Amino acid sequence: MTPVVSHHLTYLAREKQQITISNAQRRQQGEDLILKVAEEVFAKHGFHGATVTEIGKCAGLPKANIHYYFSSKEKLYQRVLEDVIDLWLEASQQFEDFDDPAKSLTAYINAKMDLSRTRPNGSKVWANEVARGGSRIQTHLNTRLKQWVESREVWINRWIERGQMRPVNAKYLLYMIWASTQHYADFDTQIIALNNNKPLSDEQFEEAKSCIVEVILKGVVIYDNP
Amino acid sequence: MTPVVSHHLTYLAREKQQITISNAQRRQQGEDLILKVAEEVFAKHGFHGATVTEIGKCAGLPKANIHYYFSSKEKLYQRVLEDVIDLWLEASQQFEDFDDPAKSLTAYINAKMDLSRTRPNGSKVWANEVARGGSRIQTHLNTRLKQWVESREVWINRWIERGQMRPVNAKYLLYMIWASTQHYADFDTQIIALNNNKPLSDEQFEEAKSCIVEVILKGVVIYDNP
DNA sequence: GTCTATAACCGGATAGAC
DNA sequence: GTCTATCCGGTTATAGAC
Numbered sequence: 001m002t003p004v005v006s007h008h009l010t011y012l013a014r015e016k017q018q019i020t021i022s023n024a025q026r027r028q029q030g031e032d033l034i035l036k037v038a039e040e041v042f043a044k045h046g047f048h049g050a051t052v053t054e055i056g057k058c059a060g061l062p063k064a065n066i067h068y069y070f071s072s073k074e075k076l077y078q079r080v081l082e083d084v085i086d087l088w089l090e091a092s093q094q095f096e097d098f099d100d101p102a103k104s105l106t107a108y109i110n111a112k113m114d115l116s117r118t119r120p121n122g123s124k125v126w127a128n129e130v131a132r133g134g135s136r137i138q139t140h141l142n143t144r145l146k147q148w149v150e151s152r153e154v155w156i157n158r159w160i161e162r163g164q165m166r167p168v169n170a171k172y173l174l175y176m177i178w179a180s181t182q183h184y185a186d187f188d189t190q191i192i193a194l195n196n197n198k199p200l201s202d203e204q205f206e207e208a209k210s211c212i213v214e215v216i217l218k219g220v221v222i223y224d225n226p
Numbered sequence: 227m228t229p230v231v232s233h234h235l236t237y238l239a240r241e242k243q244q245i246t247i248s249n250a251q252r253r254q255q256g257e258d259l260i261l262k263v264a265e266e267v268f269a270k271h272g273f274h275g276a277t278v279t280e281i282g283k284c285a286g287l288p289k290a291n292i293h294y295y296f297s298s299k300e301k302l303y304q305r306v307l308e309d310v311i312d313l314w315l316e317a318s319q320q321f322e323d324f325d326d327p328a329k330s331l332t333a334y335i336n337a338k339m340d341l342s343r344t345r346p347n348g349s350k351v352w353a354n355e356v357a358r359g360g361s362r363i364q365t366h367l368n369t370r371l372k373q374w375v376e377s378r379e380v381w382i383n384r385w386i387e388r389g390q391m392r393p394v395n396a397k398y399l400l401y402m403i404w405a406s407t408q409h410y411a412d413f414d415t416q417i418i419a420l421n422n423n424k425p426l427s428d429e430q431f432e433e434a435k436s437c438i439v440e441v442i443l444k445g446v447v448i449y450d451n452p
Numbered sequence: 453g454t455c456t457a458t459a460a461c462c463g464g465a466t467a468g469a470c
Numbered sequence: 471g472t473c474t475a476t477c478c479g480g481t482t483a484t485a486g487a488c
């Protein structure tokens with residue numbers, strides 16, 4: 001279990017540093033593993049339904065070890081939540097990469113859909129927390145998210161002024177995109193049930209993606225007709 | 227607290243019947259009140275986070291009374307869920323009233339949006355349950371919901387054949403409508419935060435409704451160009 | 453039917469050995 | 471750092487007085 005350190009190392013100082021780094025890395029690995037399974041367990045049972053014992057069991061540890069890495073269940077949950085927010089903001093940068101509504105919206109929708117595919121549990125934890133309306137996320141809603149939305153509104157309104165988009169309320173358009181993409185994570189159970197109890201294949205998922213892209217683009221974008 | 231019964235009643239039998247009905251009604255009222263506040267509390271805290279004590283307090287009763295009306299927390303929760311499903315199926319009949327995609331989709335979206343406006347808590351409880359992916363709703367997903375979706379697919383595909391709609395996967399279109407409309411219930415906290423911490427006014431909500439209707443219609447409906 | 457008091461249980465957190 | 475044993479608060483459910 002202890003890190004394997006070569007006995008051939010000439011410099012003791014170097015060996016010591018090696019061990020230090022290794023321990024830090026191991027701690028990091030422990031945290032990462034716990035965060036990963038915690039996201040799963042919180043998504044499956046909600047904050048109150050999830051138990052530290054189960055998180056431990058999924059990580060192959062007794063629950064006392066969880067408390068060694070994270071002082072409390074609440075703190076662990078907040079870390080999971082923060083990681084989801086970071087991920088979300090990362091994906092939302094896709095919006096900025098083009099000065100053309102069709103390209104920007106397509107890239108953004110695809111990025112959000114990929115997140116729903118790869119991190120459905122993160123999306124569920126987030127959805128849950130928002131539905132509860134608790135104070136844990138109020139700060140984020142009123143600062144980073146608010147700012148991001150306002151900056152996107154400026155862009156969308158500019159596209160509308162230029163005649164590249166039909167006049168549409170930017171916020172309600174964003175809500176439609178968030179809802180349509182996150183649905184594939186938050187409601188995956190329902191989608192599976194309606195797909196003969198099989199998860200969507202990659203092909204089906206791509207079809208779902210382009211369905212959303214097409215509807216949104218045809219719904220709001222004005223194309224030049226030369 | 228006991229029902230007021232007129233002393234002028236001539237027939238004892240009638241009086242007795244009156245009392246019987248009245249008691250039944252009172253029991254019904256008790257159940258309805260509890261179901262109403264239970265939906266609220268379950269929506270706010272989730273199944274495990276909600277406590278029978280709080281449900282009782284919100285209904286002005288000690289928790290033992292809740293157990294008098296509903297044998298367990300689990301049973302009460304299931305009743306709340308069933309009521310939400312019934313409501314959902316009721317609204318979904320709006321889809322059937324027209325043999326024209328634009329009219330049908332508009333009516334359906336409006337009905338779903340009205341539900342999000344009037345019963346956001348029901349929507350949250352449902353969303354939560356689906357996200358958990360538990361067995362409580364599996365039967366419904368695999369029977370009534372599946373059948374409803376399949377029958378709608380037939381209609382949508384017919385509209386496509388007739389050239390009234392662009393070729394689009396019916397299921398993915400339905401998911402987009404569900405997601406976009408339910409979002410206004412499930413994510414109301416987020417929407418409020420992004421609206422200067424004020425709930426959407428009736429005017430704003432109508433604007434959101436027509437935003438969804440317009441995007442979906444322009445996204446999928448083909449209009450005759452005479 | 454309604455309410456108080458209590459039983460039985462469970463989960464988060466910690467003490468302390470290793 | 472890791473794990474076992476334990477404490478303590480809170481929750482469901484019920485017994486039993488009124």
